[in-house]
Amino acid sequence: xxxxxxxxxxxxxxxxxxxxxxxxxxxxxxxxxxxxxxxxxxxxxxxxxxxxxxxxxxxxxxxxxxxxxxxxxxxxxxxxx
Numbered sequence: 001x002x003x004x005x006x007x008x009x010x011x012x013x014x015x016x017x018x019x020x021x022x023x024x025x026x027x028x029x030x031x032x033x034x035x036x037x038x039x040x041x042x043x044x045x046x047x048x049x050x051x052x053x054x055x056x057x058x059x060x061x062x063x064x065x066x067x068x069x070x071x072x073x074x075x076x077x078x079x080x081x
Contacts, residue, residue, distance in 0.1 A: 013060070017053045019043055024057070024064050028079045036075045051075055 013021065023043060024034065036054070037047040054077065058066050069078040 013056055014053065016045065016049060017056045019045075020050060020053055021057050021062060021064070024066065024077075024079050025081070028064055028081045032078060032080065033069060034077045034079055036077070039077075047074060 020039065020043065023039060027034070035047075036050040039045070040047045040050045043050075054066065054068075057064075058068070063081065065080045067078040068075065070076040
């Protein structure tokens with residue numbers, strides 16, 4: 001995917017969704033699994049906000065792939081670049 005397509009798709013996101021996507025991009029190189037509550041702690045959001053806003057990233061066409069991986073003591077997301 002070209003940088004233009006990524007930028008265009010990202011402009012359809014809300015500010016919270018852009019922050020979450022940026023966080024995933026910055027950290028996906030060193031981690032694969034992310035818990036909503038830990039993303040929330042790092043971004044000053046609630047786990048519920050992360051989960052609700054993750055849907056746009058799941059359904060979008062971005063340079064990271066996100067899968068809902070598990071739900072034990074909170075939702076876990078599998079992220080790959």
